[in-house]
Amino acid sequence: MSEVVYPRESVYNLIPKERVPTQKPPRYMSKFRPMVVLEEKLSKDTMKTMGPAKVEVPSPEKYLKKHSKEPKLPEKKEYLKEVRNTCSMKKPAVPAKTDNPPMGIYTKRDFIKTTTVMPMKPQPTYVDTNKGHKELLENSGLVPKYIMKRDYGEVPEYLLQRNEDERRAKEEYDKFVREQMDQGAMKPLSDEERQAILERLKKNWDKVHHEYQGLSLVTDTLSKKAHKERLEVAMKKLENDINLFERFKTIFIANN
Numbered sequence: 001m002s003e004v005v006y007p008r009e010s011v012y013n014l015i016p017k018e019r020v021p022t023q024k025p026p027r028y029m030s031k032f033r034p035m036v037v038l039e040e041k042l043s044k045d046t047m048k049t050m051g052p053a054k055v056e057v058p059s060p061e062k063y064l065k066k067h068s069k070e071p072k073l074p075e076k077k078e079y080l081k082e083v084r085n086t087c088s089m090k091k092p093a094v095p096a097k098t099d100n101p102p103m104g105i106y107t108k109r110d111f112i113k114t115t116t117v118m119p120m121k122p123q124p125t126y127v128d129t130n131k132g133h134k135e136l137l138e139n140s141g142l143v144p145k146y147i148m149k150r151d152y153g154e155v156p157e158y159l160l161q162r163n164e165d166e167r168r169a170k171e172e173y174d175k176f177v178r179e180q181m182d183q184g185a186m187k188p189l190s191d192e193e194r195q196a197i198l199e200r201l202k203k204n205w206d207k208v209h210h211e212y213q214g215l216s217l218v219t220d221t222l223s224k225k226a227h228k229e230r231l232e233v234a235m236k237k238l239e240n241d242i243n244l245f246e247r248f249k250t251i252f253i254a255n256n
Contacts, residue, residue, distance in 0.1 A: 186252040205238040
């Protein structure tokens with residue numbers, strides 16, 4: 001246990017001392033307090049004070065009665081039978097038995113000729129289900145509509161434009177290559193050199209592929225993963241070079 005340390009004994013400690021009251025500093029008051037109080041009074045709404053708004057209390061005589069809030073139907077009016085059964089417009093009378101139909105009406109239209117010479121042709125349809133579902137034959141794609149067009153079988157305009165752009169770009173590239181060859185900056189590879197480079201690339205790819213096949217199936221260490229990724233990158237680069245040499249027969253290289 002720690003020992004309690006008391007102050008040193010002295011006779012002067014027996015003299016009573018006068019207590020000096022502590023004075024607190026004045027309370028802080030913001031200079032914007034009157035403005036805030038004014039804004040608070042102006043922005044007060046109803047039901048935001050202590051308690052509900054002071055409104056007139058309803059009279060006890062005006063209590064809620066039964067069915068008082070239900071919509072009221074208009075009052076019934078009495079109608080006379082004579083007024084209700086009368087109509088403003090009358091139907092034409094039924095022709096009598098002795099009346100003759102109108103005769104002598106003549107027209108130049110030949111109904112027999114129009115029905116026999118120009119009969120209505122049914123639209124061709126096709127059935128696509130065993131239950132007899134029909135569709136129009138024109139929209140089915142079975143009718144050869146497009147081969148009857150004037151421009152059928154011709155090359156479209158946008159393809160001609162694209163071929164022209166490719167031809168112009170090739171001519172400009174060939175012109176650039178000839179200028180570089182004339183200046184002695186480039187020279188073409190011969191077929192023997194291209195074939196020798198292609199064979200060496202394939203041999204290198206076989207060598208890297210043989211090493212890749214000999215890797216462990218489980219790559220549980222960082223060194224194995226890095227070695228595998230390094231071999232994959234090398235194989236991908238060799239494949240791109242082989243495709244480049246096989247695709248282009250003429251290859252130019254710089255003299256420097």
